[in-house]
Amino acid sequence: MEEPKHIGISFPRKDGEDKVRGILRYLGDKQSPQMLHAALKTSPHAHALISKIDTAEALKALGVRAILTGEDIPGNIGIYIGDKPPLARHKVRHYGEPVAAVVADSEEEAYAALPLIKVEYESLPVIHSPSEALAEDAPLLHEEMKTYTHIPAVIPEPGSNVANRTRIRKGDIESGFKACNTVVEESFSFPPGDHVAMEPRASTAEILDDGQVIIHSTTQAPFVVRNLLSISYNLPVGKITVITFPLGGGFGGKAGIQLEALVYLLSKAVGGRLVRLVNSRENDLVSSPGRTGLEARIRLGCSKEGRLEAAEINYYFDSGAYADYAVNISRAAAIACTGPYAVPNVWCDSLCVYTNHPFATAYRGFGHIELAFAMERAIDLLAEQAGFDLLEFRMINAIRKGDTSPTQSTMDSNTGDLKMCLENVSEMLEWEKGTREEMPDGKVRAKSVTCFWKAPAMPTNADGGVILTFNEDGTVNLHCGAIEIGQGLKTALAQVLAEKLGINPGQVHVVDEVNTRIAPHDWATAASRSLFMIGRALVEAADDAIRQLKQTAAIVLRCPTEDLKVSEGRVFLADEPDIGLPLADVALGYRYPEGNAVQGQVIGSGRYISRRLTEIDPETGKGRPALEWTMGAQGVEVELDPSDGSYRVLKAVCSMDVGKVINPFLARSQVVGGMSMGLGFAGWESFIFNKQGRVINDTLRNYNILRYGEEPEYEVKFVETPQRDGPYGARGLGEQGILGMPGALAGALSGALGRPLNRLPLTPQTIWETGKEGAK
Amino acid sequence: MKAYRDIATITLDINGEERRVVVRPADTLLRVLREKVGLTGAKPGCENGDCGACTVLLDGLPVKSCLKLALEAVGKKIITIEGLKDTAIQKAFMEEGGFQCGYCTSGFLVNAYALLEKHPSSKSGADREWLESNLCRCTGYEGISRAIDKARDIIKEYK
Numbered sequence: 001m002e003e004p005k006h007i008g009i010s011f012p013r014k015d016g017e018d019k020v021r022g023i024l025r026y027l028g029d030k031q032s033p034q035m036l037h038a039a040l041k042t043s044p045h046a047h048a049l050i051s052k053i054d055t056a057e058a059l060k061a062l063g064v065r066a067i068l069t070g071e072d073i074p075g076n077i078g079i080y081i082g083d084k085p086p087l088a089r090h091k092v093r094h095y096g097e098p099v100a101a102v103v104a105d106s107e108e109e110a111y112a113a114l115p116l117i118k119v120e121y122e123s124l125p126v127i128h129s130p131s132e133a134l135a136e137d138a139p140l141l142h143e144e145m146k147t148y149t150h151i152p153a154v155i156p157e158p159g160s161n162v163a164n165r166t167r168i169r170k171g172d173i174e175s176g177f178k179a180c181n182t183v184v185e186e187s188f189s190f191p192p193g194d195h196v197a198m199e200p201r202a203s204t205a206e207i208l209d210d211g212q213v214i215i216h217s218t219t220q221a222p223f224v225v226r227n228l229l230s231i232s233y234n235l236p237v238g239k240i241t242v243i244t245f246p247l248g249g250g251f252g253g254k255a256g257i258q259l260e261a262l263v264y265l266l267s268k269a270v271g272g273r274l275v276r277l278v279n280s281r282e283n284d285l286v287s288s289p290g291r292t293g294l295e296a297r298i299r300l301g302c303s304k305e306g307r308l309e310a311a312e313i314n315y316y317f318d319s320g321a322y323a324d325y326a327v328n329i330s331r332a333a334a335i336a337c338t339g340p341y342a343v344p345n346v347w348c349d350s351l352c353v354y355t356n357h358p359f360a361t362a363y364r365g366f367g368h369i370e371l372a373f374a375m376e377r378a379i380d381l382l383a384e385q386a387g388f389d390l391l392e393f394r395m396i397n398a399i400r401k402g403d404t405s406p407t408q409s410t411m412d413s414n415t416g417d418l419k420m421c422l423e424n425v426s427e428m429l430e431w432e433k434g435t436r437e438e439m440p441d442g443k444v445r446a447k448s449v450t451c452f453w454k455a456p457a458m459p460t461n462a463d464g465g466v467i468l469t470f471n472e473d474g475t476v477n478l479h480c481g482a483i484e485i486g487q488g489l490k491t492a493l494a495q496v497l498a499e500k501l502g503i504n505p506g507q508v509h510v511v512d513e514v515n516t517r518i519a520p521h522d523w524a525t526a527a528s529r530s531l532f533m534i535g536r537a538l539v540e541a542a543d544d545a546i547r548q549l550k551q552t553a554a555i556v557l558r559c560p561t562e563d564l565k566v567s568e569g570r571v572f573l574a575d576e577p578d579i580g581l582p583l584a585d586v587a588l589g590y591r592y593p594e595g596n597a598v599q600g601q602v603i604g605s606g607r608y609i610s611r612r613l614t615e616i617d618p619e620t621g622k623g624r625p626a627l628e629w630t631m632g633a634q635g636v637e638v639e640l641d642p643s644d645g646s647y648r649v650l651k652a653v654c655s656m657d658v659g660k661v662i663n664p665f666l667a668r669s670q671v672v673g674g675m676s677m678g679l680g681f682a683g684w685e686s687f688i689f690n691k692q693g694r695v696i697n698d699t700l701r702n703y704n705i706l707r708y709g710e711e712p713e714y715e716v717k718f719v720e721t722p723q724r725d726g727p728y729g730a731r732g733l734g735e736q737g738i739l740g741m742p743g744a745l746a747g748a749l750s751g752a753l754g755r756p757l758n759r760l761p762l763t764p765q766t767i768w769e770t771g772k773e774g775a776k
Numbered sequence: 777m778k779a780y781r782d783i784a785t786i787t788l789d790i791n792g793e794e795r796r797v798v799v800r801p802a803d804t805l806l807r808v809l810r811e812k813v814g815l816t817g818a819k820p821g822c823e824n825g826d827c828g829a830c831t832v833l834l835d836g837l838p839v840k841s842c843l844k845l846a847l848e849a850v851g852k853k854i855i856t857i858e859g860l861k862d863t864a865i866q867k868a869f870m871e872e873g874g875f876q877c878g879y880c881t882s883g884f885l886v887n888a889y890a891l892l893e894k895h896p897s898s899k900s901g902a903d904r905e906w907l908e909s910n911l912c913r914c915t916g917y918e919g920i921s922r923a924i925d926k927a928r929d930i931i932k933e934y935k
C-alpha cells in the first residue's frame with residue numbers, strides 16, 4: 001500500500017481564517033428586525049410550590065406580545081424520560097428553573113417585563129445530595145413518576161427519587177472477595193457543575209402558515225431535537241427543520257433538547273412569529289442543564305500478586321431536578337464501571353438520583369470521568385495498602401485483548417495498548433526518579449498516574465451519512481449531519497476524503513451549517529463517535545463517487561472501469577497514466593467536443609450504522625453496548641505547600657491509544673483541551689450551594705474555570721493500535737483527555753499531603769483541613 | 777461632559793470609519809457594535825465583564841465592550857477584530873492552534889494584539905496579567921501562549 005499523503009498530517013483548520021478574522025457567524029450573531037425576543041423569569045427557590053403567578057401587569061408593559069407560564073403548556077419533555085415541563089408547573093425543583101417566559105418586541109422590553117410578573121411560592125424541604133434523596137423519609141421530587149413515558153433501557157423507580165438503576169453482575173462477588181489478600185472500602189464524591197461553553201445557548205423558532213416549524217439552535221444534536229419536538233408536540237417530523245451553525249463549544253451541554261421546545265411554544269403563542277431566546281450567562285449556568293455530581297462507594301480487593309479479584313461498586317449520580325441525559329450517564333458508568341482493568345468479579349449498582357440541584361445533561365466524558373475519579377482513587381488506596389507501586393499495579397491489571405468487560409463482552413483485537421500508554425506516562429513523568437520529593441522550602445512535589453477508558457454511550461442504531469457533490473472545477477462538497485463544535489471534525493473529514501480521492505484537502509469544501517432537511521440523518525455530534533462513524537460513511541461515499549467517476553471515464557477512454565485509477569485530481573489508466581482525464585471533465589458528466597454529453601454528475605453517498613450492538617440485560621448487565629473503546633493513561637506532577645494547601649500543577653501528561661491519528665495537531669489540541677477542563681473539574685469547578693439549595697456562584701466571576709497562565713506544561717503521546725473497522729484505523733478522541741485528570745490531580749495531591757483526598761473540588765482549604773485532620 | 781437623556785444620534789469611529797448610529801443611553805458598546813453596526817466579531821460571553829469575549833480597543837487599549845456604554849466611546853478610536861487584518865498575532869493563532877471553537881478568539885486576539893503593541897518583547901509576566909482577563913474553554917491555553925511567543929518572533933523579524 002502507498003503511504004498516506006493526507007492522513008497523519010497537520011492540515012490547517014478549514015475554519016481557521018474565518019475564526020481569526022472574527023467573521024465566522026454563530027447563531028447569536030444573526031438577528032433580523034422581524035424577530036421577537038424572549039426572556040425568562042426564574043425561580044429563586046430550590047424546591048417550592050408555586051401558589052400564584054400574576055402576569056397581568058407585565059402583559060400591559062410596552063412591547064410585550066405574550067407571556068407563558070407552566071399552566072399554559074401541557075405535557076413534559078425529556079430525552080429519555082418525559083419528566084420536565086418546559087416551564088415549571090405547580091412547583092419548582094431547582095434554583096434558576098424558568099417559571100414564566102415573556103415575548104416582546106425587543107430584548108430590553110422582554111427583560112423589563114420580568115419584574116412585573118408576580119410569583120408567590122411556598123417553600124418545600126430541599127434535597128441536597130443523592131444520599132439525602134435516597135433516605136427513607138426523603139420528599140419525592142416527582143410524585144407523578146409513574147405516569148412518565150421513558151425509553152425501555154431506562155428503569156425509573158416510582159415512589160422513590162431514583163430515575164434509573166443499572167445493574168452489573170459479573171462472576172461471583174462473594175468468592176471474589178474471599179480470594180483477596182487486601183481489600184479497601186471507601187467513599188468518593190463531588191458536587192455538580194457546568195460545562196461553561198463560551199457561547200451561551202440560543203434558539204429561534206418560527207411556525208409558517210403551512211405548519212412548517214423552523215428552528216435554529218445551538219445544538220449538537222439537530223436530529224434529536226427534531227425527533228423529540230415531533231413526539232412531544234405531535235408534529236409531523238418532516239415538517240420540522242432544525243438548523244445549526246458552528247457552535248462556540250458544547251462539551252455535551254448542547255446535546256439534548258433544551259431551549260428549542262420552549263421557543264417553539266413561544267412562537268406558537270404569538271401566532272407563529274419568529275421568536276429568539278438567548279441565554280444570559282446566569283441562565284446558561286443554572287437554568288439550562290449542567291453536569292452531574294456523584295457519590296460513590298467502592299469496595300475493591302486484590303490477590304497477593306496484586307491482581308484485582310473483586311469490585312463492589314455503588315455509583316449515585318446527582319442528576320438534579322430532571323433526568324435529561326443523566327439516566328444514560330449513570331448507565332454508561334455502569335457499563336464501564338471498573339475502568340480499564342480486568343476484574344473477574346464485579347457487582348455494580350449505578351443509580352441516577354433526583355435532587356434539588358440544577359439538572360444535569362451530557363458532559364464531556366459522559367459518566368466515564370465520574371467513574372474514573374472514583375475508581376482511580378480506590379485503585380491508589382488498594383495499591384498502597386497492598387504495597388505496590390501505583391504504576392506497577394495498573395500495569396498488572398490493565399485490560400487487554402481476550403479479557404472481558406463488566407458487561408461480559410470480550411475485548412477484541414481492536415483493544416488499545418494500555419500498557420504502552422502507561423509506559424509513556426512513566427517516561428514523560430520520569431517515574432523512576434521517584435514520585436514524591438520534599439523541597440528545601442517546605443513544599444512537596446508528587447506525581448500520580450491514572451488510567452481511563454471510554455466507549456460511546458449511544459443508541460444501538462446510532463448512525464451517520466455523507467453525500468458528496470462535485471463542482472465544475474472537480475472540487476468536492478462534503479455534506480454530513482455532524483456539527484463543527486470546535487473539534488476540527490470537518491478538517492479531519494476533508495483529509496480522509498482527500499486521501500481517498502487523491503486530491504488536496506484544500507479541494508474539499510465542507511459545509512458549516514447543518515440543516516435537517518438537507519443533511520443526511522445523523523444521530524448526534526456526541527460520544528466522540530463522529531470521526532469514526534461519519535468517517536466510515538465518508539469512505540463509503542468516496543468509493544461510490546470513485547466508481548461513478550470511473551464509469552464516466554471508461555466510456556470516454558474506451559476501457560474497462562477496473563483499469564482506471566483516481567488520483568492527483570485525475571482519472572487515468574493505472575498502467576498508462578498519461579491516458580486520462582481531469583476530474584473536472586467527468587465530475588458533472590462528460591461533454592464531447594461536438595456537444596453530446598454522457599453520464600451526468602457524480603453524487604457519492606455513504607452511510608454507517610453501529611455494528612452488532614445490543615442492549616444490556618436489566619438483571620446482570622450482560623450485553624455488547626460498546627462500539628469501540630478508547631483508552632489511555634494520564635498523570636500529573638504537582639507542587640503543594642502543605643502550610644496553606646495551595647498548589648500548582650507543574651506538568652500534566654497523557655498517552656492515549658487512538659487507533660490512528662488523522663491530524664496530529666488537531667488531535668493534540670483536543671486532548672490538551674480535555675486535560676485542562678479535567679484539571680479545573682478537579683481543582684475548583686463546582687456549584688456552591690447555600691442551605692436553601694441556591695447556587696451562590698452563578699456568574700463567571702465566581703464560577704471559576706482555568707485561566708491563562710494557570711495551565712501546566714502539557715505533554716501528549718499517541719499510541720496507534722488500529723481500530724480495524726475505523727476510517728484508516730482511527731477511533732474517537734474528543735472527550736477522553738478529560739477523563740483521568742481528576743483522579744490524577746487528587747492522586748498527586750494525596751501523595752504530596754500524605755493523606756487521601758477523596759472529595760472534589762480540591763481547594764486549598766479542603767487540602768489544608770484534610771492535612772490538619774491527619775496531623776491530629 | 778455631555779449629558780444624554782433619551783435616544784441620541786452619535787458618531788463612532790470604528791475601524792477607521794465614521795459610523796452614525798442611534799442609541800439609547802443605556803446601550804452597551806458591545807450591543808451597538810453587534811446589533812446596530814453589524815460587527816459581530818466581539819462576542820457576548822457573560823455581559824458582566826467576566827470573560828473578555830467582547831474585548832475591543834478604545835484608543836489602543838483593550839476594554840470589555842459589555843461594560844462600556846456606546847456613548848463613552850464617542851470621540852475615541854474603536855478597533856474591533858474586524859479591524860485587524862493579517863496581523864502577526866492572527867497568523868500565529870492560525871499556526872499554533874490558538875483556538876478551537878473560536879468563540880473566545882476575537883476577544884483574545886484583540887487583547888493579545890494590544891499586549892504585543894505595548895510589550896513587544898516582554899515575556900510571561902505582563903502576558904499573564906493581560907490575558908487572564910479572557911477565558912477560553914477549549915484550548916487549555918497552550919496554543920494561545922505558543923501563539924503569543926510566535927507572534928513576538930514574527931514581529932521581531934519584521935523590525
Ligand code: FES
Nearest residue numbers: 821823827828842
Ligand atoms: S461579554 Fe464582556 S466580558 Fe464577557
Ligand code: FES
Nearest residue numbers: 876877912913914
Ligand atoms: S476556542 Fe472555544 S472558548 Fe476558546
